[in-house]
Amino acid sequence: MTTYLATIPSPDQGVWQLGPIPLRAYALCIILGIILAIWWGERRWVARGGLKGEVTDIAVFAVPFGLVGGRLYHVATDYHKYFGEGRNPLEALAIWNGGLGIWGAIALGGVGAWIACRRKGIPLPAMADALAPGIVTAQAIGRLGNYFNQELYGGPTTLPWGLEIYERVDPDTGFKDELGGVALDHTPIEIVHPTFLYELLWNLGVALLIVWADRKFRLGHGRVFALYVAGYTAGRFWIELMRTDPATELFGLRINVITSVVVFLGAVVYFLLAAKKGDREVILREEPSAAEPTESAYASGDEPAADAEGTTVPDTKAAPEKPADTGDKPDQ
Numbered sequence: 001m002t003t004y005l006a007t008i009p010s011p012d013q014g015v016w017q018l019g020p021i022p023l024r025a026y027a028l029c030i031i032l033g034i035i036l037a038i039w040w041g042e043r044r045w046v047a048r049g050g051l052k053g054e055v056t057d058i059a060v061f062a063v064p065f066g067l068v069g070g071r072l073y074h075v076a077t078d079y080h081k082y083f084g085e086g087r088n089p090l091e092a093l094a095i096w097n098g099g100l101g102i103w104g105a106i107a108l109g110g111v112g113a114w115i116a117c118r119r120k121g122i123p124l125p126a127m128a129d130a131l132a133p134g135i136v137t138a139q140a141i142g143r144l145g146n147y148f149n150q151e152l153y154g155g156p157t158t159l160p161w162g163l164e165i166y167e168r169v170d171p172d173t174g175f176k177d178e179l180g181g182v183a184l185d186h187t188p189i190e191i192v193h194p195t196f197l198y199e200l201l202w203n204l205g206v207a208l209l210i211v212w213a214d215r216k217f218r219l220g221h222g223r224v225f226a227l228y229v230a231g232y233t234a235g236r237f238w239i240e241l242m243r244t245d246p247a248t249e250l251f252g253l254r255i256n257v258i259t260s261v262v263v264f265l266g267a268v269v270y271f272l273l274a275a276k277k278g279d280r281e282v283i284l285r286e287e288p289s290a291a292e293p294t295e296s297a298y299a300s301g302d303e304p305a306a307d308a309e310g311t312t313v314p315d316t317k318a319a320p321e322k323p324a325d326t327g328d329k330p331d332q
Helices: 025-047 054-077 089-093 102-120 124-148 195-217 223-242 255-277
Strands: 015-018 021-024 163-165 190-192 282-285 296-299
Touching: 021 025, 025 054, 025 124, 054 102, 054 124, 102 124, 102 255, 124 195, 124 223, 195 223, 223 255
Parallel strands: none
Antiparallel strands: 015 021, 163 190, 282 296
């Protein structure tokens, strides 16, 4: 008889039925992550001079765009699961069964955020910096959903933190059901690397890193977000190499490995180039009044501030007011 010591047991199931309604752990983790990202992003945005409620307004656009983008990326890179002989293309719409690609979620979510920021006269790089720690922490929470789904794990291991994988079946029919089934027998069919846990811990480390770097170096102009992307992709690279679940490959490598390298390089280049823009932006947002149009100010050094209509207003903090008798024109 084989004895397993100090291993991590998997949950018996990831779906519970509340009458006719399936309660899915994966979906709950995604929702919890989104709520935390909005709450934390709101606090950081207000601390930088933004208005309370603006992050929620941005999320109204960014979250739906991100969910669609994440699903599109997943379906595109794992198309063999949904198309071809014996497959049901309608399963591509079943987002509740899991399957969101972070690359697509960030890319299309960024488009949604850009649209919302333009509508409200908010600089997107500054908003992205405020949201970055919450986003990567939300990703960590989302990985708990993979734990309940018994997915995203690596190869066999004898390490004491190995993950026990159980066979799940439909209790009524006895047929195998990996997502909606229940583990009736707790004898592990294999002990594997919990790569979902490695990524969860890595993401929390990235959140701590970017918060520390932001406070110490007063990063701005999208550099906090770029540091998050670089940190996340660095970890995703080596974690992805450990995974053994089927995945689309390109040049003999999992496509997410290649994507991690490309996105990492892009983030590093942006981080270095954005440093030339100077100190962190000064965000000055004003509550709209009933009689006056909404105004905002976005100042960085001696740059003019942008209002909600995209025009410029002088940054009175950037330079002292000139004497009236010099004849010089005010800064534009």
